[in-house]
Amino acid sequence: MKQTTLWADFVVRNYEVDVHNRASIVTIANYLQEAAGQHADHLEIGVRDLLKHDWTWVLTRLKIEMQHFPAQQEVIKVLTYPIGFDKYFVYRNFILFNAQEEEIGRAQSTWAVMDIQARKMIGVPEIITSISLPTDPPFVEQLKGRVAKIKAPQYQESFKVRWFDLDTNNHTNNAYYLQWVIESLPEEVLKNKQLASVDIMYRMETVWKDEIIGKAESTDDQSFVHQLVRQSDQKELAQAATTWR
Amino acid sequence: MKQTTLWADFVVRNYEVDVHNRASIVTIANYLQEAAGQHADHLEIGVRDLLKHDWTWVLTRLKIEMQHFPAQQEVIKVLTYPIGFDKYFVYRNFILFNAQEEEIGRAQSTWAVMDIQARKMIGVPEIITSISLPTDPPFVEQLKGRVAKIKAPQYQESFKVRWFDLDTNNHTNNAYYLQWVIESLPEEVLKNKQLASVDIMYRMETVWKDEIIGKAESTDDQSFVHQLVRQSDQKELAQAATTWR
Numbered sequence: 001m002k003q004t005t006l007w008a009d010f011v012v013r014n015y016e017v018d019v020h021n022r023a024s025i026v027t028i029a030n031y032l033q034e035a036a037g038q039h040a041d042h043l044e045i046g047v048r049d050l051l052k053h054d055w056t057w058v059l060t061r062l063k064i065e066m067q068h069f070p071a072q073q074e075v076i077k078v079l080t081y082p083i084g085f086d087k088y089f090v091y092r093n094f095i096l097f098n099a100q101e102e103e104i105g106r107a108q109s110t111w112a113v114m115d116i117q118a119r120k121m122i123g124v125p126e127i128i129t130s131i132s133l134p135t136d137p138p139f140v141e142q143l144k145g146r147v148a149k150i151k152a153p154q155y156q157e158s159f160k161v162r163w164f165d166l167d168t169n170n171h172t173n174n175a176y177y178l179q180w181v182i183e184s185l186p187e188e189v190l191k192n193k194q195l196a197s198v199d200i201m202y203r204m205e206t207v208w209k210d211e212i213i214g215k216a217e218s219t220d221d222q223s224f225v226h227q228l229v230r231q232s233d234q235k236e237l238a239q240a241a242t243t244w245r
Numbered sequence: 246m247k248q249t250t251l252w253a254d255f256v257v258r259n260y261e262v263d264v265h266n267r268a269s270i271v272t273i274a275n276y277l278q279e280a281a282g283q284h285a286d287h288l289e290i291g292v293r294d295l296l297k298h299d300w301t302w303v304l305t306r307l308k309i310e311m312q313h314f315p316a317q318q319e320v321i322k323v324l325t326y327p328i329g330f331d332k333y334f335v336y337r338n339f340i341l342f343n344a345q346e347e348e349i350g351r352a353q354s355t356w357a358v359m360d361i362q363a364r365k366m367i368g369v370p371e372i373i374t375s376i377s378l379p380t381d382p383p384f385v386e387q388l389k390g391r392v393a394k395i396k397a398p399q400y401q402e403s404f405k406v407r408w409f410d411l412d413t414n415n416h417t418n419n420a421y422y423l424q425w426v427i428e429s430l431p432e433e434v435l436k437n438k439q440l441a442s443v444d445i446m447y448r449m450e451t452v453w454k455d456e457i458i459g460k461a462e463s464t465d466d467q468s469f470v471h472q473l474v475r476q477s478d479q480k481e482l483a484q485a486a487t488t489w490r
Contacts, residue, residue, distance in 0.1 A: 014282040014292075015275040015420060021413040030260040037259040047259075162404070163428045163435055168266040175260060183408045187453075190408055 004134035005081040006039035012074050022069035029175040035078040045128050058112045059174045063199040066105035075099040081134045085124050108143045147201050147239045150227045153215035157184040161210045171205040181226045181240045184214030193244040200240040249379035250326040251284035267314035274420040280323040290373050303359045304419045308444040311350035320344040326379045330369050353388045392446050392484045395472045398460035402429040406455045416450040426471045426485045429459030438489040445485040
């Protein structure tokens, strides 16, 4: 009998914290990716299972809301489970707890399946839609609508895709997009504020040595909209929104 | 009674592998850093203990030799222990094993203690030299000599220090230096060869947005010498040597 939910435990390591000595948002996104991967493997719909059909998973959207970023050596317990499907998308939610099982954050993700040869998205295949969903999960809210578009960028920063940013598909691991979104903000925000939420829509993949432009615009004192663009062809790679406290 | 050696176990996570689907050298360096940190904390000579005296640990050299890079979900067991001191340096060794307890690699490291206010190295303080060393450790070879200097760079690549490359001291985490050393090599090496060893001497710290130039020169078919330089003042940040198979 397959488990419809999965718990994954992490202890924040000393190289996983940022200048504030807290697990960075990149670390949190990586933990979510690891928990989702472990559960998908358990359900026999992991990357290796899809590869047998020449398919792979593509993350299309990720929203993370954090009440508390744990410090070094603190425990993070991630509960994750799929909440549903539609024709092209699979939805998976996450709740993050501390060692005392108090909620410290939650996240929602949207995934599609890509045919590797055709390089295009396919309808969610039956091996995925046939899995059992949890009957009474604690958090079933589904990501809807869109991320607000940037209008007049006020801040801009450039990045180059590094060799070690790549995953086994030779594409940039999605957590680096999140990193570049955040890093496009002014120093004063990064140094003095704490991230409360990030919502990112992934549009295009990037490869080694691509030059990425991160643009940001403040919508109010505590909020920004963001866009990542590839320098060479000005294609939009991602749209995002962040809130800060 | 404090333990003179420490075991730290890691399971390679899905975001910790490189394009070859193996734990990257950056991942390995991070595991070593975590194991060393855990042991130093246990011995009450960790970063937090040194900070009480306004001191901090500085990694001055790291040599890693790998026979095998484990794949995703494989276990890596790290055994670590200090092997000795001299006036300015503390030496710590590591052996890496797979789940079957077969050796897959070993590493040596050299550390100094910096006075944070004076920003200079101090002699190894008594709280460190008073710890007990293991009586019969399996691997006591100490790093000696120097890394060969680069003469005529053949390859060059540039990098910019990212916000999330920084540690809690606002300085670049040492594993990124290793990343830039490797990434300065030509694509053909990164794609077709496997790293056998890296030996790096750390010279200077770097901060956010510093531009780093990585230079490399092949010394034979399977070996390179490397240098990292800061663009703005041409100061040498690190010297390294790598071998490949």
